[in-house]
Amino acid sequence: MEMYRSHVMICRGTGCTSSNSEQIAKNFEEEIKxxxxxxxVVVERTGCFGLCALGPVVIxxxxxxxxSMVKPEDVEEIVKEHLVKGRIVKRLLYAExxxxxxxxxxxxxxxxxxQVRVALRNCGIINPENIDEYIAFDGYKALEKxxxxxxxxxxxxxxKRSGLRGRGGAGFPTGMKWxxxxxxxxxxxxxxCNADEGDPGAFMDRSVLEGDPHSILEAMTIAxxxxxxxxxxxxxxxxxxxxxxxxxxAIGQARxxxxxxxxxxxxxxxxxxxxxxxxxxxxxxxETALIASVEGQRGMPRPRPPFPAxxxxxxxxxxxxxxxxxxxxxxxxxxxxxxxxSMGTEKSKGTKVxxxxxxxxxxxxxxxxxxxxxxxxxxxxxxxxxxxxxxKAVQTGGxxxxxxxxxxxxxxxxxESLAALGSIIGSGGMIVMDEDNCMVDIARFFMDFIVDExxxxxxxxxxxxxxxxxxxxxxxxxxxEEGDLDKLESLAKNIKNAALCGLGQTAPNPVLSTxxxxxxxxxxHIKDKKCPAGVCKELLNYFIIADKCKGCGICAKNCPQQCxxxxxxxxxxxxxxxxxKCGVCMQxxxxxxxxxx
Amino acid sequence: xxTIQELEEIRKKTLDTINIRKDRSGTRIVVxxxxxxxxxxxxxxxxxxxxEIKKHDLSDVVVAQTGCIGMCRLEPIVEVYxxxxxxVTYVKVNPSKAIRIVNxxxxxxxxxxxxxxxAESK
Ligand SMILES: Cc1cc2nc3c(=O)[nH]c(=O)nc-3n(C[C@H](O)[C@H](O)[C@H](O)COP(=O)(O)O)c2cc1C
Ligand code: SF4
Ligand code: SF4
Ligand code: SF4
Ligand code: FES
Numbered sequence: 058m059e060m061y062r063s064h065v066m067i068c069r070g071t072g073c074t075s076s077n078s079e080q081i082a083k084n085f086e087e088e089i090k091x092x093x094x095x096x097x098v099v100v101e102r103t104g105c106f107g108l109c110a111l112g113p114v115v116i117x118x119x120x121x122x123x124x125s126m127v128k129p130e131d132v133e134e135i136v137k138e139h140l141v142k143g144r145i146v147k148r149l150l151y152a153e154x155x156x157x158x159x160x161x162x163x164x165x166x167x168x169x170x171x172q173v174r175v176a177l178r179n180c181g182i183i184n185p186e187n188i189d190e191y192i193a194f195d196g197y198k199a200l201e202k203x204x205x206x207x208x209x210x211x212x213x214x215x216x217k218r219s220g221l222r223g224r225g226g227a228g229f230p231t232g233m234k235w236x237x238x239x240x241x242x243x244x245x246x247x248x249x250c251n252a253d254e255g256d257p258g259a260f261m262d263r264s265v266l267e268g269d270p271h272s273i274l275e276a277m278t279i280a281x282x283x284x285x286x287x288x289x290x291x292x293x294x295x296x297x298x299x300x301x302x303x304x305x306x307a308i309g310q311a312r313x314x315x316x317x318x319x320x321x322x323x324x325x326x327x328x329x330x331x332x333x334x335x336x337x338x339x340x341x342x343x344e345t346a347l348i349a350s351v352e353g354q355r356g357m358p359r360p361r362p363p364f365p366a367x368x369x370x371x372x373x374x375x376x377x378x379x380x381x382x383x384x385x386x387x388x389x390x391x392x393x394x395x396x397x398x399s400m401g402t403e404k405s406k407g408t409k410v411x412x413x414x415x416x417x418x419x420x421x422x423x424x425x426x427x428x429x430x431x432x433x434x435x436x437x438x439x440x441x442x443x444x445x446x447x448x449k450a451v452q453t454g455g456x457x458x459x460x461x462x463x464x465x466x467x468x469x470x471x472x473e474s475l476a477a478l479g480s481i482i483g484s485g486g487m488i489v490m491d492e493d494n495c496m497v498d499i500a501r502f503f504m505d506f507i508v509d510e511x512x513x514x515x516x517x518x519x520x521x522x523x524x525x526x527x528x529x530x531x532x533x534x535x536x537x538e539e540g541d542l543d544k545l546e547s548l549a550k551n552i553k554n555a556a557l558c559g560l561g562q563t564a565p566n567p568v569l570s571t572x573x574x575x576x577x578x579x580x581x582h583i584k585d586k587k588c589p590a591g592v593c594k595e596l597l598n599y600f601i602i603a604d605k606c607k608g609c610g611i612c613a614k615n616c617p618q619q620c621x622x623x624x625x626x627x628x629x630x631x632x633x634x635x636x637x638k639c640g641v642c643m644q645x646x647x648x649x650x651x652x653x654x
Numbered sequence: 655x656x657t658i659q660e661l662e663e664i665r666k667k668t669l670d671t672i673n674i675r676k677d678r679s680g681t682r683i684v685v686x687x688x689x690x691x692x693x694x695x696x697x698x699x700x701x702x703x704x705x706e707i708k709k710h711d712l713s714d715v716v717v718a719q720t721g722c723i724g725m726c727r728l729e730p731i732v733e734v735y736x737x738x739x740x741x742v743t744y745v746k747v748n749p750s751k752a753i754r755i756v757n758x759x760x761x762x763x764x765x766x767x768x769x770x771x772x773a774e775s776k
Contacts (some may be wrong), residue, residue, distance in 0.1 A: 059671065060670070060671055060704065060707060060708045061671065062700070062704055062716075062717040062718070062719075063718075063719075064672070064674065064675055066675070097700075097701070097704065118674045118675045119674045119678075119682070119716040119717075119718045120718060121675075121678075140719075141687070141692075142687050142688050142689065142692065142719070142721060143685070143686070143687035143688065143718070143719025143720045143721050144688065144720075144721035145721075162678070182675050182676060183672070183675075189664050189668040190668060190672055192661060192664050192665045192668060193664075193665055193668035193669040193671075193672055193673075194669070194672075194676070195665075196665075197661060198665075201658055201661070205658070314655070314656045314661070315655025315656055316656075318655070320655065322655075322656075322657070322658050322661070323655065323657055323658070
């Protein structure tokens with residue numbers, strides 16, 4: 058194998074790929090050749106580094122220089138200056154990583170300082186299409202240990218002692234799940250991986266699959282040994298083409314190395330994995346629906362019990378775990394369950410990956426120890442709300458979660474604390490909202506999503522969520538009535554209790570949590586017919602501020618309703634009863650004399 | 655199929671080549687490569703150092719470049735940073751000096767005093 062003095066790591070995660078990182082990789086290869094450096098410098102394509110908003114990201118080692126928003130035409134300069142002359146191109150560095158002209162180590166940058174990368178340990182560091190690089194950083198070492206030195210019972214005990222809980226939403230203890238399936242006696246059992254990732258805005262699992270696919274294969278094989286299964290399936294949404302491709306490559310390489318197949322590492326243990334593609338229905342992430350879908354049936358939930366651990370895929374004992382849950386497994390064996398359990402809180406161990414989005418400066422993927430406060434994540438890692446806007450709430454857990462206001466930002470992030478606040482950790486979506494977000498509108502958005510995604514099998518969810526959506530729509534249109542909030546709350550209660558699957562059971566959470574923390578805002582819509590955040594179009598009116606109006610008449614000329622009138626050089630006025638709120642006048646006024654409120 | 659032994663070999667070999675992405679605790683050899691350094695022959699020095707590292711299968715050694723160190727008349731300059739030790743600066747390095755630096759300083763821990771900046775200024 059060749060030794061290279063410098064490694065140019067180019068992010069080929071979904072985010073950076075869509076901003077043309079492949080072209081950047083090609084340019085690097087070309088320029089490096091042109092300068093005769095191809096024996097010294099290697100170009101590697103990696104997975105997501107987390108700061109997708111600043112993509113395309115290029116990191117050059119050994120200096121670990123973090124170049125952000127690189128354009129194809131910048132490559133020539135980087136090669137000429139950095140790779141040939143050893144002069145880092147400061148202009149293109151991620152600004153946060155430079156301090157008084159000195160290059161900070163990546164670990165010192167605010168965005169990374171508080172992060173602990175366990176599930177994301179290899180993302181952005183290895184080439185995910187090269188199994189050797191995974192092996193180099195302790196890959197398949199855990200499997201070796203498990204197969205050669207441990208009994209299945211010891212494996213399960215190790216997972217139990219680590220305290221690992223499911224990262225897919227429900228937070229069920231993983232070791233216990235494996236134990237149930239191991240105790241279930243049968244000639245065939247199955248190991249499934251949930252790579253459906255249906256929450257809008259979430260991309261934690263995608264990044265792991267794209268950046269470190271072998272960690273999932275290794276973990277599933279360990280799970281197979283623990284419960285006595287010889288076959289695994291990864292259920293991945295088809296909208297993740299890069300993940301699907303890399304998983305395919307990884308499975309092929311693992312088979313070639315005998316890390317999947319009939320006689321793994323010569324130990325006689327047999328296990329194989331196949332990919333199954335999902336069409337991306339949110340409900341297919343629910344375990345019984347997912348199992349139905351893998352079987353080739355329509356992805357609809359069924360009542361439990363029987364639980365999959367007894368009767369799952371093809372009616373055989375089955376375990377289903379989330380991508381991130383699996384990504385933790387090899388590390389637990391390499392570093393020990395005590396090490397894992399030393400991170401986090403009493404009941405929530407280890408780390409959790411979150412996709413930070415919305416009104417926050419550093420959008421991207423972050424992995425933090427459980428128990429870190431929401432405030433640390435939002436302000437210290439995320440950099441707070443941009444443009445000096447005031448923070449209003451953070452939404453966690455997607456359509457099954459809730460909104461948490463400012464006064465609870467010091468709460469630790471763990472399963473129980475967020476549940477007590479009316480939200481959940483969920484799969485790790487974290488959307489920040491500022492003063493310009495209307496909380497009623499947010500609740501409406503999630504309910505709209507739910508109504509679209511409800512599979513329709515049971516009435517409380519199918520009909521109940523529709524009724525809730527109708528009420529929310531009325532409120533945002535200024536047609537809210539006294540008693541609407543009570544109606545919403547009682548519908549919510551009934552749906553939570555009566556829905557068949559988790560989708561319906563958690564669907565009211567965004568509404569309930571916003572009513573709980575932002576009742577004022579609902580009441581302003583219902584009673585005063587006002588949207589304090591200025592979002593709900595029907596509740597806004599356009600006004601001309603007389604003091605500022607110069608009487609130029611431009612607004613009146615542009616108004617499609619011709620509802621602005623006045624005399625030149627004197628203040629104009631808007632006839633609100635005819636106004637359709639198109640906003641044209643406000644855009645056109647050269648003196649900013651028109652406001653909306 | 656790969657045996658456990660073969661996997662271990664792959665692990666070790668690959669780690670040597672990619673460890674610079676993770677581990678920043680090993681020895682660093684930094685070559686001054688600005689225009690002045692290149693003109694003075696820094697590239698052959700850099701390549702020689704890399705060849706020697708390859709030849710002796712040294713892991714835990716990183717070769718980096720830096721821009722102008724500010725002592726153009728002493729180029730090519732090579733700095734060696736070993737964990738827990740003072741930086742050693744070698745000046746007017748050429749390929750044969752570079753071989754000695756790797757063989758004695760990097761491999762055996764013996765600074766080649768005659769090539770250092772201290773010796774030059776005497
Ligand atoms: C409507 C619905 C959607 C879900 N979507 C996902 C998903 O996309 N990914 C996931 O891992 N779990 C999802 N879950 C949770 C799974 O049912 C299941 O609990 C999880 O995959 C188990 O793995 P874990 O214990 O490792 O978290 C969903 C649950 C429901 C009710
Ligand atoms: S709760 Fe909703 S998604 Fe779940 S089974 Fe009932 S209708 Fe389908
Ligand atoms: S465009 Fe502005 S300044 Fe001109 S008349 Fe309309 S409100 Fe007044
Ligand atoms: S918002 Fe549109 S319709 Fe209303 S006054 Fe302005 S231009 Fe006319
Ligand atoms: S996709 Fe490149 S940093 Fe996330």
